[in-house]
Amino acid sequence: xxxxxxxxxxxxxxxxxxxxxxxxxxxxxxxxxxxxxxxxxxxxxxxxxxxxxxxxxxxxxxxxxxxxxxxxxxxxxxxxxxxxxxxxxxxxxxxxxxxxxxxxxxxxxxxxxxxxx
Amino acid sequence: xxxxxxxxxxxxxxxxxxxxxxxxxxxxxxxxxxxxxxxxxxxxxxxxxxxxxxxxxxxxxxxxxxxxxxxxxxxxxxxxxxxxxxxxxxxxxxxxxxxxxxxxxxxxxxxxxxxxxxxxxxxxxxxxxxxxxxxxxxxxxxx
Numbered sequence: 001x002x003x004x005x006x007x008x009x010x011x012x013x014x015x016x017x018x019x020x021x022x023x024x025x026x027x028x029x030x031x032x033x034x035x036x037x038x039x040x041x042x043x044x045x046x047x048x049x050x051x052x053x054x055x056x057x058x059x060x061x062x063x064x065x066x067x068x069x070x071x072x073x074x075x076x077x078x079x080x081x082x083x084x085x086x087x088x089x090x091x092x093x094x095x096x097x098x099x100x101x102x103x104x105x106x107x108x109x110x111x112x113x114x115x116x117x
Numbered sequence: 118x119x120x121x122x123x124x125x126x127x128x129x130x131x132x133x134x135x136x137x138x139x140x141x142x143x144x145x146x147x148x149x150x151x152x153x154x155x156x157x158x159x160x161x162x163x164x165x166x167x168x169x170x171x172x173x174x175x176x177x178x179x180x181x182x183x184x185x186x187x188x189x190x191x192x193x194x195x196x197x198x199x200x201x202x203x204x205x206x207x208x209x210x211x212x213x214x215x216x217x218x219x220x221x222x223x224x225x226x227x228x229x230x231x232x233x234x235x236x237x238x239x240x241x242x243x244x245x246x247x248x249x250x251x252x253x254x255x256x257x258x259x260x
Binding site: 027028030031032033034036038040041042043045046049059061062063064065066067068069070073 | 133134135136137138139163164166172173174175177178181201203204205206207208209210211212216253
C-alpha cells in the first residue's frame with residue numbers, strides 16, 4: 001500500500017470507522033488536475049479498501065462493486081469521516097461504507113456497496 | 118453504415134488528466150456510441166501494488182478516462198473544447214480475471230448506453246490478451 005500515509009493520514013480510528021485527513025503532497029495532484037487539485041474518485045475507493053484491510057488485518061481487493069456513488073468532490077486538506085459496516089462470509093468481506101465531511105454527516109462524499117476478498 | 122476507426126495517441130488533446138495519472142495511451146474511435154482504448158502498463162504506474170499487479174481501482178480509472186476520451190473526441194469533432202470529467206457512479210462492477218502486471222497492455226471497450234445533459238452512462242469491458250478481466254457500468258459527468 002505505497003500510497004498510504006501520503007494520500008491521507010489517520011486522525012482517529014475505531015472499530016467502525018476512521019477520521020482521515022487528505023494530504024496535499026501526493027503526486028497525483030500534479031495531474032488531477034494541473035492547477036486544480038481534486039482527489040480522483042478511484043483513489044477514495046482505494047482509501048476505503050486500505051482502511052478496511054487495516055481493520056480486517058489482511059490486504060483486500062475489490063471482487064465486485066454493486067453500487068458506488070461519488071456524491072461530492074474530495075480535495076486535499078479535507079477532513080473526512082469514513083464509516084465502515086462489514087461482514088465476513090467465507091473468503092468474501094461484504095462492505096457498506098460511507099464517507100462524509102467530518103463536521104457534518106449530511107456532507108456526503110461517497111457511498112459504497114461492495115464485496116472484497 | 119460503419120465509418121473507419123480513427124486512432125488518437127495524443128491523449129492530452131482529449132482529456133485533462135496528466136502524468137502521473139494519465140491512464141490511456143491510445144484511443145480508437147469506432148462510432149458515436151463505441152470506442153476502444155489501450156494502456157501499456159509502465160513499472161511506475163500509480164496503481165501497481167507491492168506485488169506488481171494493477172489494482173481494480175486502476176482499471177476503473179482506465180475505463181473512466183476511456184469514456185472521457187470518447188466524450189472529448191466527440192467534442193473535438195463538434196469544434197468544442199474538452200471539459201473536466203468526473204465519475205458519478207459505478208454499478209454492476211464484476212472482476213472476472215486476474216489484474217495485469219507491469220508490461221501488459223490493458224484494452225477496454227466502452228459503449229455509450231445513454232447521454233442525458235452532461236451525464237453519460239457507459240457500459241465497459243476491460244481485457245488483457247483478449248481475456249476479460251472486469252466489466253462495469255459507469256456514469257461520467259462533465260463539468
